[in-house]
Amino acid sequence: MRLRVRPPARLHGVIRVPGDKSLSHRALLFAALAEGTSTLQGWLPAADCEATLRCIRALGVEVERPAADRLIVHGRGLRGLQPASAPLDCGGSGTTMRLLMGILAGFPFPSTLVGNAQLSRRPMERVAEPLRRMGAEVRTTEGHAPVYLRGGTLRGIRYEMPVASAQVKSALLLAGLYAQGPTTLVEPAPSRDHTERLLWAMGATLEQHGRTITVYPAERLSPLDCAIPGDPSSAAFPLVAALLIPGSEIEVTDLLLNPTRLGLIEALQAMGAPIRVIPEGERHGEPVGRLLGASAVRLQAIEIAGPWVPRMIDEFPIFAVAATQAEGTTRVRDAAELRVKESDRIAALAAELRRMGARIEEHPDGFAIEGPTPLRGAVVHSHGDHRLAMALAVAGLIAQGETIVEDAECIGDSFPGFVKRMQALGAEIEMEP
Numbered sequence: 001m002r003l004r005v006r007p008p009a010r011l012h013g014v015i016r017v018p019g020d021k022s023l024s025h026r027a028l029l030f031a032a033l034a035e036g037t038s039t040l041q042g043w044l045p046a047a048d049c050e051a052t053l054r055c056i057r058a059l060g061v062e063v064e065r066p067a068a069d070r071l072i073v074h075g076r077g078l079r080g081l082q083p084a085s086a087p088l089d090c091g092g093s094g095t096t097m098r099l100l101m102g103i104l105a106g107f108p109f110p111s112t113l114v115g116n117a118q119l120s121r122r123p124m125e126r127v128a129e130p131l132r133r134m135g136a137e138v139r140t141t142e143g144h145a146p147v148y149l150r151g152g153t154l155r156g157i158r159y160e161m162p163v164a165s166a167q168v169k170s171a172l173l174l175a176g177l178y179a180q181g182p183t184t185l186v187e188p189a190p191s192r193d194h195t196e197r198l199l200w201a202m203g204a205t206l207e208q209h210g211r212t213i214t215v216y217p218a219e220r221l222s223p224l225d226c227a228i229p230g231d232p233s234s235a236a237f238p239l240v241a242a243l244l245i246p247g248s249e250i251e252v253t254d255l256l257l258n259p260t261r262l263g264l265i266e267a268l269q270a271m272g273a274p275i276r277v278i279p280e281g282e283r284h285g286e287p288v289g290r291l292l293g294a295s296a297v298r299l300q301a302i303e304i305a306g307p308w309v310p311r312m313i314d315e316f317p318i319f320a321v322a323a324t325q326a327e328g329t330t331r332v333r334d335a336a337e338l339r340v341k342e343s344d345r346i347a348a349l350a351a352e353l354r355r356m357g358a359r360i361e362e363h364p365d366g367f368a369i370e371g372p373t374p375l376r377g378a379v380v381h382s383h384g385d386h387r388l389a390m391a392l393a394v395a396g397l398i399a400q401g402e403t404i405v406e407d408a409e410c411i412g413d414s415f416p417g418f419v420k421r422m423q424a425l426g427a428e429i430e431m432e433p
């Protein structure tokens, strides 16, 4: 599938984006380990989360699905998973593979985790190595999937994490539930904290002091009855489009507003964007609310580095599009992690945005973009990366002439209904086979 994109007059309207991807993975995985029945509404029916659902069923968990975004999960308790009869297929989802590694480290049976070609290029030793220290048998394939794992009796460890990664942190916190004694992690910078909040809401014992988090062994988790708010990483695309298209004004309702996820919004506000965040309370320990965005008269370049990076880690493709329209040189540093996502997001962004006339320089750990630069329509490629495909579609909305985004089906990995929602706001985006 490819997208044909033309500049629209303006974007206008109110939308809700699909459920948060990080929360959808976690709510399902943790509900499977709870004692009793959990109900998940607003669950994200995207390819990445479908991979988690497939794996959880393969591990013996019964899940009813009265609607695409509604799951009833019959939890089997913390020790109740059964060995899968075939390798667990995590598709292209890093979150699925890494969080499952942490959970399966608590089980004495052998498991094999596999993924597609893209996921099989991504690093897995970052989870395997600390799990071995906890006492699990873990073998990777030269650092990658397939991963062969046999868990069992684990010991709590103290571990200084070399990278700020919520997936590594989550895997080790989950393994820590099965350990003898507490497990303490020290993060180099705060990453998204959904695992901590949700496990806490389900009755687990965790303590946090600054960048140090301790989890205690657990006997049971309580089931969940939750409505998952919209994904701020998906809202980022219509939001940036509205900023860049003159005369636009949009509202995104029922959105997750966890501060560890709002780095992009803070960056855009610092650049001069008229964005308003309207908190509306908490659900399951997570702040939720609305977002208002309108077109910006002028954006100023900024520098993003250090602890700011993990708080907007998935938003750099769309941030780069905004940066092409900002005055001055926008610089991103300390973001080498972008090279090990669905694509090498630094190299891919530079290659594709250049085709549209952007002035972007690639660095080992980030990039620099000079702006403002008028973009021109071009044929661009997603590199099989959903966030790149959507960022390029937004770039097409502000480019002169027509833009074709090739290989755009990957958008379904995180944001089913992206095109429909953008069209509802007035965007000229067509899907072609």
Ligand SMILES: O=C(O)C1=C[C@@H](OP(=O)(O)O)[C@@H](O)[C@H](O)C1
Residues within 6 Å of the ligand: 021, 022, 023, 094, 095, 164, 165, 166, 167, 168, 170, 192, 313, 314, 337
């Ligand atoms: O824990 C999560 O749900 C995620 C953590 C991040 O990955 P890392 O932990 O590898 O930074 C992020 O990029 C990914 O989209 C989702």
Ligand SMILES: C=C(OP(=O)(O)O)C(=O)O
Residues within 6 Å of the ligand: 048, 092, 093, 094, 095, 096, 314, 341, 342, 387, 414
């Ligand atoms: C990196 C991402 O996801 P994952 O690591 O779960 O594949 C993403 O959604 O941008």
